[in-house]
Amino acid sequence: MQTFEMRTAIHFGENSLNRLKEIPYKRVLIITDPYVVESNMIDLITEPLKKGGKEYDLFFDVVPDAPIDKIAAGVRKFLEYQPEAVVAVGGGSAIDSSKAIREFALKINPYAEVSLIAVPTTSGTGSEVTSFAVVNDIYNHVKYPLVSDRLTAEEAILDAELVRSVPPAVTADTGMDVFTHAVESYVSTAHNEFSAALAEKSIEICGVFLLRAYLDGNDMHARQKMHVASCLAGLSFNTAGLGITHSMAHQLGAVFHIPHGRANAMLLPHIVEYNSGIDKYSKSQKEYPPAVKRYSNIAHVLGLSNYNKVMSVHSLVNWIQFMQKEMGIPMTIREMRTIAPEDYFGAVDRMAEAALNDACTATNPKTPTKQDIMRIYTRLWE
Ligand SMILES: NC(=O)c1ccc[n+]([C@@H]2O[C@H](COP(=O)([O-])OP(=O)(O)OC[C@H]3O[C@@H](n4cnc5c(N)ncnc54)[C@H](O)[C@@H]3O)[C@@H](O)[C@H]2O)c1
Numbered sequence: 001m002q003t004f005e006m007r008t009a010i011h012f013g014e015n016s017l018n019r020l021k022e023i024p025y026k027r028v029l030i031i032t033d034p035y036v037v038e039s040n041m042i043d044l045i046t047e048p049l050k051k052g053g054k055e056y057d058l059f060f061d062v063v064p065d066a067p068i069d070k071i072a073a074g075v076r077k078f079l080e081y082q083p084e085a086v087v088a089v090g091g092g093s094a095i096d097s098s099k100a101i102r103e104f105a106l107k108i109n110p111y112a113e114v115s116l117i118a119v120p121t122t123s124g125t126g127s128e129v130t131s132f133a134v135v136n137d138i139y140n141h142v143k144y145p146l147v148s149d150r151l152t153a154e155e156a157i158l159d160a161e162l163v164r165s166v167p168p169a170v171t172a173d174t175g176m177d178v179f180t181h182a183v184e185s186y187v188s189t190a191h192n193e194f195s196a197a198l199a200e201k202s203i204e205i206c207g208v209f210l211l212r213a214y215l216d217g218n219d220m221h222a223r224q225k226m227h228v229a230s231c232l233a234g235l236s237f238n239t240a241g242l243g244i245t246h247s248m249a250h251q252l253g254a255v256f257h258i259p260h261g262r263a264n265a266m267l268l269p270h271i272v273e274y275n276s277g278i279d280k281y282s283k284s285q286k287e288y289p290p291a292v293k294r295y296s297n298i299a300h301v302l303g304l305s306n307y308n309k310v311m312s313v314h315s316l317v318n319w320i321q322f323m324q325k326e327m328g329i330p331m332t333i334r335e336m337r338t339i340a341p342e343d344y345f346g347a348v349d350r351m352a353e354a355a356l357n358d359a360c361t362a363t364n365p366k367t368p369t370k371q372d373i374m375r376i377y378t379r380l381w382e
């Protein structure tokens with residue numbers, strides 16, 4: 001038996017922030033990052049709350065990648081204020097921090113059921129609908145995905161107006177995170193027809209609108225489409241899981257602070273080649289691993305050539321690399337010029353060990369060895 005469940009009510013489209021007037025809670029804790037407050041974007045959240053007669057307080061000390069010391073500070077704030085609901089406003093870091101803060105605070109003092117309303121300001125993680133929260137153990141330099149249904153937000157609000165200010169580099173990184181979620185969940189060993197349908201739609205939207213949103217951040221049609229694509233991909237991987245692109249990207253984020261989506265984009269062509277067993281030297285074969293058919297379907301959804309399986313996988317790899325070049329995402333770690341080779345190669349063994357044990361590895365279509373992962377990290381340098 002398989003079960004497909006969607007736990008989050010999704011409000012989307014123009015004026016969807018008006019939902020905040022109607023939420024059935026009086027006392028609200030807003031958790032967000034400093035940018036949202038400094039840019040006055042917070043007014044778009046507090047205005048409808050005020051109109052709806054809500055009381056609110058603010059915790060705006062969230063920083064990228066949800067480090068555990070900031071989560072601890074958020075837990076203290078939560079327990080002092082004792083909200084009826086949390087409104088999480090920001091990118092994946094703010095939403096993941098909010099999930100962890102609610103979870104840990106209610107473990108310490110389970111004074112009531114507290115709802116979580118997630119309001120993403122990036123089109124990236126899909127965290128507004130997932131039961132994942134990635135937290136960053138800054139002391140051991142490891143990122144852990146926490147996984148529990150209790151983390152899932154009760155409501156999500158997708159208003160693309162909040163994404164308008166996202167700078168091009170963040171649009172590129174977060175957009176490639178969306179695409180990687182959709183691809184990894186589509187080829188995952190736990191995929192099903194529901195998750196695949198959501199992933200396909202997300203891939204189709206990325207193919208048409210990601211570059212448009214990158215080139216013109218005020219293209220609100222493209223922004224709205226990518227905001228929905230992000231959520232669709234989140235719904236997809238929430239049931240189907242992800243793969244080793246994410247397992248390996250988590251380590252690059254924890255050790256070298258490479259933005260999550262950028263790390264995914266850089267790794268993805270290598271992982272497609274690894275999982276499919278097809279690289280630029282491959283010839284047609286009589287039989288292929290099951291992932292090859294699925295990667296070919298993805299190439300088809302993107303409108304790329306589908307002459308035969310080897311060409312389809314090549315065209316998918318080429319498309320990802322084309323997007324990297326168009327959007328200024330480096331192809332190799334060396335090209336970034338921010339990481340010394342001795343630091344990088346000194347960390348490969350440790351990162352490979354952690355990636356192997358990452359929760360996302362279990363659903364990768366091919367079971368990797370530590371050596372496989374070390375080889376991919378090594379290739380990523382070049
Ligand atoms: N929970 C999940 O299911 C899941 C899935 C994938 C990734 N993640 C995690 O999410 C985190 C990454 O989240 P992210 O990619 O959304 O980035 P982020 O939340 O770290 O934000 C990136 C940067 O963009 C800025 N920003 C956010 N919204 C903005 C806006 N509207 N205008 C201008 N600047 C804005 C932030 O201040 C920050 O500096 C990572 O820790 C990653 O591991 C979680």
Ligand SMILES: [Fe+2]
Binds near residue numbers: 125181246260
């Ligand atoms: Fe991701």
